[in-house]
Amino acid sequence: MKKTKKITIVLTNLLLTSCASNIQNKIITCQSEIRGGFDIGSGSTKLQISKVRICDNDKINIEKVYYKSSIAVKYSQDLNDSNSKMFSQKIINKGMDAMKLMTIEALQKLEEECGTHCKVNAWRGIMTEAFRKAKNWEDAKTQLSTTVDGLLIKRLNQKEEALYGFYPIIKLNGFDQNNAVVWDIGGGSTQLTALDTNFKRNQFSVDGVYVIGTSLGSATFASFLKSKMDSNNSLNSFNPIHDYDFLENESELHINKKILNSVTENNYIKENFNSLFIQNKNFYVIGGLLSISIPETLSKDDQNFKVYNYSEVKNTNEICAISKKELDDKYHYLKKLNDSELLSYAIQTKSNVNFSQTIASNILMVRKYMESLLNIKEIYPIQIDGTDTLMIHPAFGNKEYWKKENVHI
Structure with missing residues (x-):
């Protein structure tokens, strides 16, 4: 081979290597x-x-x-x-x-x-x-x-609401969508969200998102309990819940019915329920009730229970679990308290006093969800709400996205 030809080949290879390197090391603005x-x-x-x-x-x-x-x-x-x-x-x-x-x-x-x-x-x-x-x-x-x-x-x-709830957590190290369920209870609804292989972590999309959703939240569950009370109840309160043993059974039936109705509404969820929601799943709980109120309520007797703020968590392995037994133990104490005693408890734990009347009923609701066909043994709380998703929303600047209505009643 002639010397000039060898030089040309070497220069060509160097040029190709340089181009590939520039592509790989593209300057990110x-x-x-x-x-x-x-x-x-x-x-x-x-x-x-x-x-x-x-x-x-x-x-x-x-x-x-x-x-x-x-x-x-x-x-x-x-x-x-x-x-x-x-x-x-x-x-x-x-x-x-x-x-x-x-x-x-x-x-x-x-x-x-x-x-x-x-x-x-x-x-x-x-x-x-x-x-x-x-x-x-x-x-x-x-x-x-x-x-x-x-x-x-x-x-x-409801599916979009679930997406707004769990979207930030998928950005954390340690999150494995194959063995995770994200659970959110609000004031008027609950979403339990599982992801299959069609869900792409780099897209803000509900594709591959499967939600068990109910219209039960802190306020609507409290309204349900009140509807079961004797009309002669002058206090219009279900506290102390201990005085109304029938509420336990009524709550269990009501929550199981709501979950079952949601599961049967979607054939894919119905047919793949175990693989989506049961097998080897970590339940990450978000929203104010599950990630703030529950840890604050438990913290009175054990300072190890804490609120994990999303901005402070880098890896899901940092989050300590709350077991079903720990919730049971606390509930058996709280269910004996009346409204004024629950208010005092909220003040002691520095919880939101506006929701003091539902401290015991919230834990009752969470326990009955855990005891349902979902069979949840423990939960991992991390404080995430819709504002966190809004901050990192890829379509934040797209005005057409915000004007589009996707709710079909």
Whole structure:
């Protein structure tokens, strides 16, 4: 071979290697923006304002949380108290006031920590179960949207709600979608979510997502218990639950029926129930009731129980489990307390006093879910809510996505 030909081949190989290296080592560009997100749930409204880093390799991370808080706004209870399935103007006003108050607090915090030049680039919000039920949800949405300039709010169907609940956890190291179920209980609904091989972790999609969903949440379960009480009960309270033994059996039947109805509505879930929800599954629990209230309730006697904040957890292996027996032991104590004693207990554990009357009933509900055909032995709590998903949502800036309605009643 001639010397010039050898040189040409060497140069060509070097050029190809260089091109391949440049492709592999493509410079990733990123930009940051400040996002504001409302999670308007059935029992509370949450707001988060965070600085988010968005890169062109589809990675989106929360860089800094400037504000994250919630206020109890009991839309579901208001709806249950209504004979017309309409939100009262009183609860809509309360919702608007809560959003305005948190916005003022959040913007002050943003200015203090980031400076006067820092502004929220865009505001987004989601609505859940109570807004799927209310006949006047559009009027409520219109009014709530006026609380912040440019706020776009999307009403979620139950599958979308589940996606908004579990999406951040799939970004954690140690999460294995093949042996995980994500469980969320809100004020007006419950979602247990399993994923099959069709679910792609790099896409914000409900493909491969299978949800056992019920209309039972903290508020709706409490309403169910009240409906079983004697009409002569002047206190209109089911506490202490110990005094009404029949509620245990009624709760078990009611919850099992709700779960079974949901399972049988979807043939794929019905046929693959064991592989999706039973076999070798870790149950990661999110949302305020399961990831905050339960650990806070148990922490009075054991400081090892703690709230695991999503922003502080890097690997799912860091989360300590709560066993069924530990819940049983606590419930047998709490079920003997009346409303005033439960309020005192909430104060002692620094829990939200607005939900003190449902401390015992919440654990009753969780226990009956665990004892159902799901046969859950232990749960792994991690504090995630819809605002976390809003912060890292890949379609955050797509206005058409937020205007699209996918709820079919």
